[in-house]
Amino acid sequence: MKSTTVLTSLLSLLLTLFCATDTADHETSTASSSIIFTTLGKLDYAFDIFTLPASDTPSVTNEIQITDGTYLNFNGHFPSVSPSLLSFLLRDQALIQPPGLHESPPLQLIYVTERNGSSNIYYDAVYFIDVSARVQVPLLEIKQGKSAISMKDKPSLSGEYLIYVSTHEDTGKPRTSWAAVYSTELRTGLTRRLTPYGIADFSPAVSPSGVYTAVASYAEKGWDGEVEILTTDIYVFLTRDGTQRVKVVENGGWPSWVDDFTLFFHRRSEEDNWISVYKAILPQNGPISTGSMTIQRVTPPGLHAFTPATSPGNKKFIAVATRRPNSSYRHIELFDLVKNEFSELTRLISPKTHHLNPFISPDSNRVGYHKCRGDRNRKDKNTHLLLENLRSPLPDISLFRIDGSFPSFSPKGDQIAFVDFPGVYVVNRDGSNRRQIYPETAFSTSWNPVHEGVVYSSTGPTFASESTEVDIISIHVDDVDQISSKKLTTNGKNNAFPSVSPDGKLVVFRSGRTGYKNLYIMDAFEGEKGGLHRLTEGPWTDTMCNWSPDGNWIAFASDRDDPGSGSFELYLIHPNGTGLRKLVQSGLGGRTNHPSFSPDGKSIVFTSDYGGISAEPISNPHHYQPYGEIFTIKLDGSDLKRLTHNSFEDGTPAWGPTYIRPVDVASPKNEECAFEDCHWLNKMPNQGLGFTFLEPTKPQCGG
Ligand SMILES: *[C@@H]1O[C@H](CO)[C@@H](O)[C@H](O)[C@H]1NC(C)=O
Ligand SMILES: *[C@@H]1O[C@H](CO)[C@@H](O)[C@H](O)[C@H]1NC(C)=O
Ligand SMILES: *[C@@H]1O[C@H](CO)[C@@H](O)[C@H](O)[C@H]1NC(C)=O
DSSP states (O other): OOOHHHHHHHHHHHHHHHHHHHHHHEEEEHEEEEEEEEEGGGGGGEEEEEEESSSSSOGGGOOOOSSOOOOOOEEOOOOOHHHHHHHHHTTSSSSSSSSSSSTTOOOEEEEEEEEETEEEEEEEOSSSTTTTTTEEESSSOSSSSSSGGOEEEEEEETEEEEEEEOOOOSSSSSSOOOOOEEEETTTOOOOOEEEEEEEEEEEEETTSSSSSOOOOOGGOOOOSOOSSOOOEEEEETTTTTTTHHHHHHSOOOEEEETTEEEEEEEOTTTTTOOOEEEEEETTOOOOTTTOOOEEEEOOTTTTTEEEEOTTTOOOOOEEEEOTTTOOOEEEEEEEEHHHHHTEOOGGGGTTTSSSEEEOOOSSSSSEEEEEETTTTGOTTOOOEEEEEEEEETTTTTTEEEEESEEEOOEEEEEEEEEESSSSEEETTTOOOSEEEEEEEEEEEEEEEESSSEEEEEEHHHHHHHSSSSBEEEEETTTTTSSSEEEEOOOSBBBEEEEEEESSSSSEEEOOOTTSEEEEEEEEEETEEEEEEEEOOOSSSSSSEEEEOSSOEEEEEETTTSOOOOOOOEEEEOOOOOOOOOOEEOSTTOBBBBEEEEETTTEEEEEESTOOOOOOOOOSSSSOOOTTOEEEEEEETTTEEEEEEOSOOOOOOEEEEOOOOOOEEEEEOOOOSOOOOOGGGEEEEEEESSSEOOOOOOOOOOTT
């Protein structure tokens, strides 16, 4: 075919050009660069911790925002702090008691906070009369260096020990979670791992006496890719040192103790499919002794009730989050254990906001939870971010989360194209000149490295079959009068994920035109009519291709090891079809996707489930793939590095040619709180064995 010949000659020209290029240029560009990626909805969270009295009728006036309105505060715990620990915590604090408030003790809180690019656990004491009179103490020292980069979660205080989840230790095993429970003695900072190596533990809860800690854990069975309510088991061990670990409940999560023998937890009912709260009564001489235990269902069918919270000795009520069939919002309610009735709390004051992960004060007087703070409670009107800076484990590479998906850098690195459903956008990297360049549903973006102002994308439905019409388009973004786009594919099949060769003349993409999604190369201006060449061939899916800056390689994701299984590995192939090899695989059945080359072409950034899952997904808003984290690897398969740590879905990374100063970049957009609750909580079991699906709804600001 004539077009193929044209293409072959283009290819050889290209290769000659790049073989002749002085490599010294590439060496200098290695030094500093930036990686940006997407976390679905996260920049809309703006979580703060709030509290309501447990006994009064809830009202807007008796809801208190406890945390300080700085980026993200969640998963709170009301601690019992001894006077001596209190004076230790406040040792360096100027503010101990505001004048004239001696009678009213402060409200004390321990919580997870993400600010300044890393995750930490803070202690706050605030005064009711003036909540701006605040004492704030970071409890964990965030050290310089890569070992400090981790996710922290679900803290509680036991005596002078902080018990929490951290992901700072590499398991060394693909598809294995790094989440483990640690205990840090606050006076000394001495930290002990309580979870055995090789096991992941989530959602720790310390018993009222402090002797026992309960966790949700996969232990021996391992994570198999679950992303909805997890079928973890509940284990109990000694808080002191993690020993005497025993399984107490098969299939349960989010444990919470009333006394040392009584645990509440959630699971999906096998009879009627409602997610419900259960109670386990453990042997009276302690959970670690042998003896029979009884399990009772606590909340009735007819609604989802989960993430139970208890307080020591309180046998009258618990707090739960609910999803009711007549509401699209997650709310906090109390459940009366004597009358077996719910009483609503948060819906009465902010019906159209999601409220998550309740907790109760030790005296049972207050219920805490987190929600998006909304406009009403914003400290800083410009908190919405375009780029959120994260602490990077790689010293010369700055790391950002972008408010959009499928980002890509312009050749000079000064502009970013991205997708924000629906449509394709371009913005300067300082946040200015954000503009829509294509109005319809599109995914993936790629710039022409040579011809300025040409962005490629694919338009049509995502995750569609081979025969669905999806087309590659090129968009001229600098046309002053009217931005124009051009369809480069014309066969009506699923054509997506364009990536342009370094000479700007060719586009590699995936196409479903033969009934399987394989890779093709076409002319970057004329599209498939200007020359089309098939690069890979087989009854499987090759997709998400990216052309290396030196022109020698195309990286892509493929399920060829087990077609149709949902498992993807990364491969490399030369543009002339030789040299195929597997670059990285995340265990059997793992998912590794969205490769993007470094500017020097020596490494690849990608997203993967290599680090397993880091928290129970039900404790977060919706994520399709909550295991997604960002990694880099060298082209020879060495030096795998984990860049991100969180319980959300990180994906679609792009590696840009310049170092962006590691500070947050504000967004010109004001939307906040517009994230969705777990889609699978919209499945409401009905009378038969089926489900009724509610439409996911976006919450309203501060509503
Ligand atoms: C976080 O950054 C802000 C401004 O960038 C700075 O004022 C503050 O001191 C930093 N906080 C910590 C704990 O590093
Ligand atoms: C949903 O149903 C419950 C119980 O029937 C009722 O109390 C509540 O007001 C309803 N909520 C809404 C939002 O209609
Ligand atoms: C294919 O391309 C690679 C580099 O891109 C080159 O090393 C190799 O010699 C080429 N093979 C053929 C058969 O042209």
